[in-house]
Amino acid sequence: KRELNSITKKKITKKIMRENERRRLEVLQKQLGKKKEHTEIRMEKTSGRQSLTQQSTETFDVLEMSNTLFTEEAKQWRTKMMKIRKNPIFNVQFNLTKEEQREIAAEQVKILLQSGLLRVEDLHKSTKDFLSRIEQLALFPASAGVKVGVQILLFAGSILNLGTERHNKYLESASKGELPGCFGMTELGHGSNVERLETTAKYDENTQEFVINTPHRSAIKWWLGNAQMQGVICTVFARLIVKGIDHGIHTFLVPIRDPKTMKALPGVTIGDCGDKIGLNGIDNGFLSFKHVRVPRENLLNRFGDVSASGEYISPYKTNGRRFAAHMGELITGRVSIVVSSINIRRLATVITTRYAARRRQFGLSKLEHPILSYRSHQVRLMPILASCYVYEYVKRRIMDLYVAVKQDEEITEVELDDEVDSDDDEEMEYSDSPKVEKPQKEKAPPKAKSTKESSKKQTKTKEELLGELHALSAGMKAIFSWDTQTMIQECRNMCGGHGYSAYNLFGVMKNDHDILQTFEGDNTVLIQQTAAYQLKEFSKQFSSQIQAVYTMVKGGVGKTLSALNPASMLSNPNLCSGKFQLAAFSSRVQHLTQTIAMELRQRKKTYGFFKAWNDVVPMCVNLTRAFVEEQALKEFQKQIRVTKNREIRHILKLMRNVWALNIIQQDWIHFDNLISVNINQMRLLFEKLCERMSNHAVSLVDAFGLSDEFIQAPIGLAKGDYMNHILNTAIDLNRGNHQNIEDLPAE
Numbered sequence: 001k002r003e004l005n006s007i008t009k010k011k012i013t014k015k016i017m018r019e020n021e022r023r024r025l026e027v028l029q030k031q032l033g034k035k036k037e038h039t040e041i042r043m044e045k046t047s048g049r050q051s052l053t054q055q056s057t058e059t060f061d062v063l064e065m066s067n068t069l070f071t072e073e074a075k076q077w078r079t080k081m082m083k084i085r086k087n088p089i090f091n092v093q094f095n096l097t098k099e100e101q102r103e104i105a106a107e108q109v110k111i112l113l114q115s116g117l118l119r120v121e122d123l124h125k126s127t128k129d130f131l132s133r134i135e136q137l138a139l140f141p142a143s144a145g146v147k148v149g150v151q152i153l154l155f156a157g158s159i160l161n162l163g164t165e166r167h168n169k170y171l172e173s174a175s176k177g178e179l180p181g182c183f184g185m186t187e188l189g190h191g192s193n194v195e196r197l198e199t200t201a202k203y204d205e206n207t208q209e210f211v212i213n214t215p216h217r218s219a220i221k222w223w224l225g226n227a228q229m230q231g232v233i234c235t236v237f238a239r240l241i242v243k244g245i246d247h248g249i250h251t252f253l254v255p256i257r258d259p260k261t262m263k264a265l266p267g268v269t270i271g272d273c274g275d276k277i278g279l280n281g282i283d284n285g286f287l288s289f290k291h292v293r294v295p296r297e298n299l300l301n302r303f304g305d306v307s308a309s310g311e312y313i314s315p316y317k318t319n320g321r322r323f324a325a326h327m328g329e330l331i332t333g334r335v336s337i338v339v340s341s342i343n344i345r346r347l348a349t350v351i352t353t354r355y356a357a358r359r360r361q362f363g364l365s366k367l368e369h370p371i372l373s374y375r376s377h378q379v380r381l382m383p384i385l386a387s388c389y390v391y392e393y394v395k396r397r398i399m400d401l402y403v404a405v406k407q408d409e410e411i412t413e414v415e416l417d418d419e420v421d422s423d424d425d426e427e428m429e430y431s432d433s434p435k436v437e438k439p440q441k442e443k444a445p446p447k448a449k450s451t452k453e454s455s456k457k458q459t460k461t462k463e464e465l466l467g468e469l470h471a472l473s474a475g476m477k478a479i480f481s482w483d484t485q486t487m488i489q490e491c492r493n494m495c496g497g498h499g500y501s502a503y504n505l506f507g508v509m510k511n512d513h514d515i516l517q518t519f520e521g522d523n524t525v526l527i528q529q530t531a532a533y534q535l536k537e538f539s540k541q542f543s544s545q546i547q548a549v550y551t552m553v554k555g556g557v558g559k560t561l562s563a564l565n566p567a568s569m570l571s572n573p574n575l576c577s578g579k580f581q582l583a584a585f586s587s588r589v590q591h592l593t594q595t596i597a598m599e600l601r602q603r604k605k606t607y608g609f610f611k612a613w614n615d616v617v618p619m620c621v622n623l624t625r626a627f628v629e630e631q632a633l634k635e636f637q638k639q640i641r642v643t644k645n646r647e648i649r650h651i652l653k654l655m656r657n658v659w660a661l662n663i664i665q666q667d668w669i670h671f672d673n674l675i676s677v678n679i680n681q682m683r684l685l686f687e688k689l690c691e692r693m694s695n696h697a698v699s700l701v702d703a704f705g706l707s708d709e710f711i712q713a714p715i716g717l718a719k720g721d722y723m724n725h726i727l728n729t730a731i732d733l734n735r736g737n738h739q740n741i742e743d744l745p746a747e
Contacts, residue, residue, distance in 0.1 A: 058699050058702070059695060059696045059698075059699045060647050060648065060651055060696060060699055061645070061647065061648065062699050062702050062703045064645055064648055065648055065651065065699070065700070065703040066703040066704075066705055068639070068643060068645075068648055068652075069389065069392055069703060069704075070705070071132070071396070073128065073129060073132040074132050074135060074136075075705075076132075077117075077129075077132045077133050077135070077136050078136050078139070078705070080117065080136075081117070081133070081136035081137075081139055081140075082139065082707070082709075082710070084111065084112065084115055085139050085140060085709070085710065086709060087111060089104065089107060089108055089111070090108060090140055090141060090144070091712065092141065092505065092508065092712055094502055094503070094733060098274075098275055098280045101143065101280045101281040102229060102280070102281055102282070102283050104281060105141070105143040105144050105147055105281030105282065106147075106229065106230060106283075108140065108141060108143075108144035108147075108281075109144055109147045109148055109151070109177065110177055112137075112140070112144065112148050113148065113151065113152075113175065113176055113177035114176065114177065116176075117133050118133060118134070118148060118152050118175065119172075119175040120152050120153075120156035120157060120159075120160055120171055120174060120175050121160070121171055121172070121175065123157065123160060123332070123406070124160065124406060124407075127402065127403045127406045127407055128399070128403045131335070131339075131399050131402065131403070134149075134152075134153070134336055134339070135339045135343070137149070137336075137340070138339065138340050138343035138344065139343075139710055141281065142278070142279055142281075142508075142512035142513075143279050143280070143281025143282050143512070144281065145340070146225065146279055146282055147225060147226060147281070147282055149333070149336055150182065150183060150225035150226050150282075151174065151177065151180065151181060151226060152174075152175065153332045153333055153336060154183035154225075154235075154330075154333060155174060155181035155182060155183050155226070155234075155235055156170075156171060156174035156175060156181070157330070157332055157333075158183060158235040158251060158300065158329075158330065159171060159174065159235065159253070159300065161302070161329035161330065161332075162235075162251050162300035162302050162303070162326065162329060163300040163301070163302060164300075164301055164302055166297055166301075167253070167300060170233075170253070179232065179233060180226055180230040180231050180232055180233075181226065181231055181232070181233045181234060181235065182224045182225060182226040182227045182231035182233075182234045182235075182256075182285075182287075183224065183225070183234070183235055184199075184221045184224055184234040184235060184236040184237060184254070184287060185197070185221075185237045186221065186222050186223050186224070187199065187218065187219050187220060187221055187222055188217060188218050188219070188220045188221075188222045188286070189217075189218025189219065190218070191518075191522065192521060192522045192525040194237065194249060194327065195248070195249060195323055197219070197237055197238065197239065197249055198214075198215060198216070198218060198219035198239070199212065199213070199214055199215075199219050199221065199236065199237070199238040199239065199289070200212070200213050200215060200238055200239050200241055201213075201236075201238040201239065201240050201241065201250065201252055201299075202241045202242075203240070203241065203242045203243075203296075203306050203310055204293075205308075205309065205310040207293070208295070208296045208308055209293045209294060209295055209296060210240075210252055210293070210294050210295075210296065210298065210299065211291055211292070211293055212236060212238060212252065212254055212289040212291075212292040212293075212294060213289055213290065213291055213292075214287075214288040214289045214290065220286050220287070220288045221234075221236070221286060221287040221288070222273065222286050223273060223284050223286075224284060224285055224286065224287060225282050225283070225284055226282075226283060227256075227270060227283065227284065227285030227286070227287060228270065228271070228272045228273070228283035228284065228285030229283035229285075230283065231256060231257065231285075232255065232256065232257040232258075232259045232262075233253060233254065233255050233256060233257075234253075234254050234255075234256050234287065235251050235252070235253060235254075235300070236251065236252050236253075236254045236287075236289075237249055237250075237251050238250065238251075238252060240299075240304070240306070240312075242306055242310055242312050243310055245312070247304060247312055247314075247319060248319035248322065248323055249323055249326065250299060250300070250303075250304055250326075251299075251300040251326075252294060252298050252299055252300065253294065253298040253300065254289070254292060254294050254298070255294070256268045256270060256287060257270070265292070266292075267289060267290045267291055267292040268287065268288070268289060268290075268292060269287065269288040269289075269290070270285055270286070270287060271285055271286045271287075272284075272285055272286075273285055273286055276515075277511050277514055277515075278508070278510075278511030278512040278513075278514055278515065279511075279512050279515060296308065302329075303315070303316065303322050303325050303326050304316070304322055328466070328470065331402070331469065331470065331473055332402075333519075333520040334473040334474060334476075334477045334520050334521070334526075335398055335399065335402055335473055337477050337480075337481060337516050337519065337520055338395055338398060338473065338476045338477055338480050339395060339399075340516065341477075341480040341481050341484045341513065341516055342388065342391055342392070342395060342480060342484070344484055344488070344509055344512075344513050345384070345387070345388055345483075345484040345487055345488070346388045346701075346704050346706070347505070347509065347706065347710075347711065348484075348487065348488045348491040348492075348506065348509055349381075349384055349385050349388055349487075349491065349701060350701040350704055350706055350711060350716055351491070351495070351504060351505065351506075351711065351713045351715060351716030352381060352384075352491040352494050352495055352499075352716075353372070353381065353385060353697045353698060353700075353701045354698065354701065354715070354716050354717070354718070354722075355494075355495050355498070355499075355715040355716060355722065356370065356371050356372035356377060356381060356494065356697070357370055357372045357697065357698050358370065358722050359371050359496075359715075359722075371494075372694055372697060373694070375687055375690070375691060377494065378687070378690040378691055378693075378694045379686070379687055379690045380490060380494060381491075381494060381694075381697070382658050382689075382690040382693045382694060382697070383658055383659060383662040383690075384487045384490065384491065385655075385693070385697060385700055385701065386655040386656070386658045386659040386662075386693070387483070387487075387659055388704070389636075389652070389655050389700070390632055390633070390636045390655065390656065390659045391480065391632055393632070393635035393636050393638070393639045394472075394476065394628070394631050394632040394634075394635040394636070395476070396635070397472070397631070397635050398469060398472050398473050398476060401465055401468060401469040401472070401473075402469060402473075404462075404465050405462065405465055405466050405469055408462065467533060467536075468533075470529060470533070471529060471530045471532075471533030471534070472530070472628070472631060474521070474526040474527070474529040474530050475526070475527060475529075475530035475624045475627055475628045476628055477516075477520065477521070477523070477526060478517075478523035478524075478526045478527050478530075478624060479624065479625055479628045479629075481513070481516040481517045481523060482517060482523060484513060484516075485510070485513055485514060485516075485517060488506060488509050488510045488513060489506075489510060491506065492506035492507075492510070495715060498715050498726060499715075501714075501726070503713065503714055503726075503729050503730070503733070504713040504714060504715050504716065505712065505713045505716075524617070524621065527620055527621050527623075527624035528613075528617060528620055530620075530623075530624040530627060530628070531596070531620035531623045531624055531627075534589070534593055534623060534624075534627050535593060535596065535597060535600075538593045538594075538597065573675065573676075573677065575657075575661060575677065575682055575685055576653075576657045576685075576689075578637050578640070578653075578656070580675075581633060581656070581657075581660040582630075582633060582634065582637060584660075584664065584671060584674065584675050585626070585629060585630040585633050585660070585663075586630055587674040587675070588626045588630070588667070588670050588671060588674060589623070589626045589627055589630050591670065591673070591674060592619065592622055592623040592626055592670065593623060595619065596616050596619050596620065596623060599612075599615070599616050599619065600612050600613065600616055603615055603616070622667075622670060625667075626667075626670065629663055633656070633660060636652070636656055637656070639652065640652050640653060640656065651696060651700070654689065654692060654693050654696075655693065655700075657689050658686070658689045658690055658693050661682060661685065661686040661689065662686060664682070665679075665682065665683065665686065702718075714726045714728075714729045721747075724747065727744075
């Protein structure tokens, strides 16, 4: 009898497991063309339209989500750029030599520049439109996109931003690619520390020329894109020396090749930096100068000039302030990296998600289950997918800041108030995970205000906008590129052996994206700018004057800081509340800022400011991440509030919750002392939210609107069977496979 009871219990347990598994797969099966009886999320309606991904149906209005994710300008320019992208020359090719890659990239750049859509003059005339066009370069092979960036943003951009009216004659031919140029900042001995570059430019009063010289090997210009093959002129960053006085770094237009013969000019040595980890379509070269003379007019003189008689003129009194203004104009590159990084992340996510929805392995029934149905897969992939949405709106934020600064506009800030969204608690209501106890309310809350009534508005000055732009773009460039590099690898891992195939592009993405972590500034150097800005803003809470970091840390802040920490409101929270998440993220920033300020204060007394700052840089990395993630959450929450479509708003909140709870878990060491929650309950809730989000994963990547012509990866195509795509690609691209093909089994 006991044995019989034991067998019966096992059968019942097995039956329950099968039933739970069946229920868990229902939504995913619907995406694969199966019948589904109910929806997990309370929607006004479910579209039921055919998905972009073949054999699937939309779980929400994908077009509406796409309209929420992308601005009208971005969609218009994507349509125009995709017409160019359809040219077969832009298709990914494999097993090419470095020289072949360079030749192809040069042809691709020629087509892009001759389209007339990337005129550098538009950077000032119609900045927002120009940025939307630059954003679409992510649709093209990375080498071509970076080469265009070097030509338009760096070379032509430095002429536009650092030069004056006398240099405008170069801009049109540079935009068309008729004047190929390169950007001569980095040297063999100096990269991030631009202020210590060693190339010299001495003024000769007798001939009214600058003499450009490379004094020793560490001053050789290095890693210059377009230098080895195509560049005929270079914007060279060098130390300006007039009458024996070093006036610091200035920029000069220096011809390096005869445009007819393409041979190096006298005194100029041009070399090849050789093979790289990625981006081998770019002809990175090095330059050395031996008494090369250029006219006085070739000095880009917006921030400093030299008269014919040798008098130095500048609106800035010190080299430091002039250098800061000089470098501040070169921020376009950072903004473009932020845009590129998030777009590469989306491509990796599309490929991984579509593969996960179709790839079947294991299961209790005869029909194996899609790997997207497994929780271990969901908790890895869903946070990455959510980040592709969350970061879109803070990306828009820096683009708006950039436009405001370039066109001398004001921005009216809309600050979120402390009210909870009216439907913030809904996420907890649909979740079957353990509930987290909510605090008891002593009295009824005040009547909810409208968004307009409850939001606080603030108009910032141009100086404030510029400071925020530099800090946010530096931090975002670092955090975006670091995270995307990690996520590409994780996506590759989630695609198993097929992810290791070069044809599925993870290797290309990983290698080509890698340089973004050091390009336009090493990430660990850039985060210090963001951290210094945060400390400076923090110091304003203790003084009516704007103070530099070293002034702020002199003392007297310790007791006041504790009153600013909102941790007291974070006990027993609703983890899916936007109010809780914003408070938690803000508390983390406040706590890290306080910690760094106190460390600086203590260490400065003993070691001096330089060593004290050097000692807290590791903590600055944490502060910068916290700051960027806080800003991202704020901007995403603003988007949720203005989204009118109820089902889209539900999905956005779901992604916000997955993203926010994932960050809290990953960085628990910096949240532990700020919030009072049961970490195990939070983990269970996070897993359930990932499971629910996975039901919509295919529709979410469809909303990116990436066509098969762009994706190309066999396992990530929207149409057809991924196994046939894999096999056909292998057969087509490897000649040895063309024998005995007829002996392969049928589909």
